[in-house]
Amino acid sequence: MKNTIIAPSVLAADFANLQRDIEMVNNSQADWFHIDIMDGVFVPNISFGMPVLAAINKHAKKTLDVHLMIVDPDRYIKTFKELGADILTVHYEACTHLHRTVQAIKAEGMKAGVALNPHTPVSVLEDIIQDLDLVLIMSVNPGFGGQSFIENTYEKVRKLKAMINAKGASVMIEIDGGVNNKNAKALVDAGVDALVAGNFVFSAADPIATIADLKEITSK
Ligand code: DX5
Numbered sequence: 006m007k008n009t010i011i012a013p014s015v016l017a018a019d020f021a022n023l024q025r026d027i028e029m030v031n032n033s034q035a036d037w038f039h040i041d042i043m044d045g046v047f048v049p050n051i052s053f054g055m056p057v058l059a060a061i062n063k064h065a066k067k068t069l070d071v072h073l074m075i076v077d078p079d080r081y082i083k084t085f086k087e088l089g090a091d092i093l094t095v096h097y098e099a100c101t102h103l104h105r106t107v108q109a110i111k112a113e114g115m116k117a118g119v120a121l122n123p124h125t126p127v128s129v130l131e132d133i134i135q136d137l138d139l140v141l142i143m144s145v146n147p148g149f150g151g152q153s154f155i156e157n158t159y160e161k162v163r164k165l166k167a168m169i170n171a172k173g174a175s176v177m178i179e180i181d182g183g184v185n186n187k188n189a190k191a192l193v194d195a196g197v198d199a200l201v202a203g204n205f206v207f208s209a210a211d212p213i214a215t216i217a218d219l220k221e222i223t224s225k
C-alpha cells in the first residue's frame with residue numbers, strides 16, 4: 006500500500022477564515038500544507054507574503070511545503086526558515102546558480118525542492134538530481150489556482166522517475182496544478198509521491214472527505 010502525500014494548497018483557502026481552514030487541514034488526512042508565494046514578477050500574480058506565512062505557521066501542525074514563485078529566491082532563504090518552512094522549493098527558471106541555491110537551502114536545515122514550469126524539460130536536472138530532496142513538476146502554468154491540468158505531465162513524470170532510478174537518487178516527485186480525483190491515481194502510477202490540490206479540496210462541499218478520498222484513491 007502506497008502512502009501518497011496529499012498537500013492542500015492554502016492559496017485556495019478562504020483568507021477571511023484562514024484559521025478555520027488551517028484547522029480543517031490539521032484535522033484531515035492531509036500530510037503537508039502547500040504554501041504558494043508569488044511576487045508578481047516571476048509570475049503574473051501576487052499571492053501573500055511573510056506576515057501571512059507567520060500566521061499560518063502559528064496554527065499549522067503539519068509540514069510546511071513552501072513553493073517560491075519569485076525571482077532571486079536566495080535573498081529570502083533564511084527568512085523562510087525562520088517562518089517555519091520545512092521544504093523550500095525554488096523555480097529552476099528563477100535560479101542562475103541553482104546548485105548554490107540548493108546548497109544554501111540545505112545548509113539552513115530545510116529540504117530542497119526545484120520546480121519546473123510546463124515547458125521546461127526534466128533533463129535540465131540531470132546534473133543536480135542527486136542533490137535534491139524533491140522535484141515539483143508544474144502541471145499548469147504557475148500563478149493561479151483553478152486551471153486545467155496539462156496532459157503532457159504524465160510523460161514528464163515517467164522521464165523524471167527513470168532519471169531518478171538511473172542515478173540511484175532518492176528524490177520525491179510532487180505535482181502541482183489541476184489535481185483532482187480523476188488524475189490522481191494515474192499520476193501516482195506514473196511515479197508521483199506528493200500531490201498538491203487547491204481548488205479541488207477547498208471548493209468541495211466537504212474538504213475533509215475530499216482529502217480522505219484522494220488519500221484512498223492513491224493508496225491502491
Ligand atoms: C499555481 C500554484 C498551485 C495552485 C494549485 O501557481 O503553484 O499550488 O495553488 O491550485 P489548483 O489545485 O487549484 O490548480
Ligand code: ZN
Pocket residue numbers: 014039040041072181201
Ligand atoms: Zn504551488
